[in-house]
Amino acid sequence: MVxxxxxxxxxxxxxxxxxxxxxxxxxxxxxxxxxxVATIKYLGQPISAYFETVKYQITLVTNxxxxxxxxxxxxxxxxxxxxxxxxxxxxFRGWYDNEQFTGDKISSFPVGTSGDKTLYAxxxxxxxxxxxxxxxDKGLNPAAYCVEDSFSFADATK
Numbered sequence: 001m002v003x004x005x006x007x008x009x010x011x012x013x014x015x016x017x018x019x020x021x022x023x024x025x026x027x028x029x030x031x032x033x034x035x036x037v038a039t040i041k042y043l044g045q046p047i048s049a050y051f052e053t054v055k056y057q058i059t060l061v062t063n064x065x066x067x068x069x070x071x072x073x074x075x076x077x078x079x080x081x082x083x084x085x086x087x088x089x090x091x092f093r094g095w096y097d098n099e100q101f102t103g104d105k106i107s108s109f110p111v112g113t114s115g116d117k118t119l120y121a122x123x124x125x126x127x128x129x130x131x132x133x134x135x136x137d138k139g140l141n142p143a144a145y146c147v148e149d150s151f152s153f154a155d156a157t158k
Contacts, residue, residue: 006041011047012034012037019053021051025048025050052075055073056075058082059118081107091146129144139155139157
């Protein structure tokens with residue numbers, strides 16, 4: 001297409017999914033796009049469009065635990081490794097994309113992942129075990145266990 005200098009020109013920028021373009025540059029001057037469109041008087045200068053990745057958010061619902069940041073900003077070009085929260089008296093059992101903790105645990109998102117996400121921390125209570133061994137040794141028996149775990153006690157020794 002050939003456009004003569006002085007022609008009014010409507011430019012529509014259509015970035016790929018997960019990318020955005022809010023400004024075009026003509027002869028060193030930025031022109032803001034409104035809904036991806038700008039109308040200019042074309043004077044023969046080069047036109048440049050610069051694209052940025054769309055930023056998404058992961059919201060971490062810790063269910064009483066703590067993490068450094070409860071929201072993580074990411075884009076499709078960056079992998080995300082999720083933090084491990086802490087909660088006194090509980091063991092962390094993973095992040096899930098639903099409050100019922102069904103499906104697979106999520107520990108990271110690979111490059112190419114997009115969209116806002118909300119993740120929920122699953123916890124199980126840790127029960128401390130006190131042994132009355134009359135001078136014996138608990139041996140390989142645990143000092144604590146999680147209520148969802150099963151185990152067998154070994155014989156104590158004296």
